[in-house]
Amino acid sequence: xxxxxxxxxxxxxxxxxxxxxxxxxxxxxxxxPANEFRCLTPxxxxxxxxxxxxxxxxxxxxxxxxxxLDQVRHFLALCPELSLDxxxxxxxxxxxxxxxxxxxxxxxxxxxxRPRGRTAHLHVLAVHRPFQQQGKGSILLWRYLHxxxxxxxxxxxxxxxxxxxxxxxxxxxxxxxxxxxxxxxxFTEMQCSLRGHASLLRNSDC
Numbered sequence: 001x002x003x004x005x006x007x008x009x010x011x012x013x014x015x016x017x018x019x020x021x022x023x024x025x026x027x028x029x030x031x032x033p034a035n036e037f038r039c040l041t042p043x044x045x046x047x048x049x050x051x052x053x054x055x056x057x058x059x060x061x062x063x064x065x066x067x068x069l070d071q072v073r074h075f076l077a078l079c080p081e082l083s084l085d086x087x088x089x090x091x092x093x094x095x096x097x098x099x100x101x102x103x104x105x106x107x108x109x110x111x112x113x114r115p116r117g118r119t120a121h122l123h124v125l126a127v128h129r130p131f132q133q134q135g136k137g138s139i140l141l142w143r144y145l146h147x148x149x150x151x152x153x154x155x156x157x158x159x160x161x162x163x164x165x166x167x168x169x170x171x172x173x174x175x176x177x178x179x180x181x182x183x184x185x186x187f188t189e190m191q192c193s194l195r196g197h198a199s200l201l202r203n204s205d206c
Contacts, residue, residue, distance in 0.1 A: 040083040094127040122159040160187040
């Protein structure tokens, strides 16, 4: 893979909400190394699909990851800067794939990217099964919201999830805005303002 195509992120001093572990070991880490987090590229699509097949995604449609391999490649080709992964010793263990949306509510946007949109739509957050129950999903989501907060013009993050996951996302500043549906399946749409996350990023040591 060409290193010129990889979007590496600067280290950020994170201050996680109460109750969220700051590292898998439970020990305090003030700065997460930059080389553990980067934006995905189309070349990563196969590895992403492997994780999808072996894990239960946090953002899911009826318990399975909502994106197939072609859709993952589609988003990583159009908007890799709206994705983020966690690398552990060079191994992809967790990731988020997103795109931009340009309407107040999510409607038929599961496979769309609107480049002029001001809202980031989180399509999937998944953690490889061997690394689950270690706080990686929480840390990656918090880091991703900081990443979005530093992007000019992106003011809101949205997602749809099953009712049982609503409390998880509320811990990060998301709030329910109403029901939504994918075909015959019902979900809850959630939104999170990025203004606070952008402020935390500006006040960090990065």
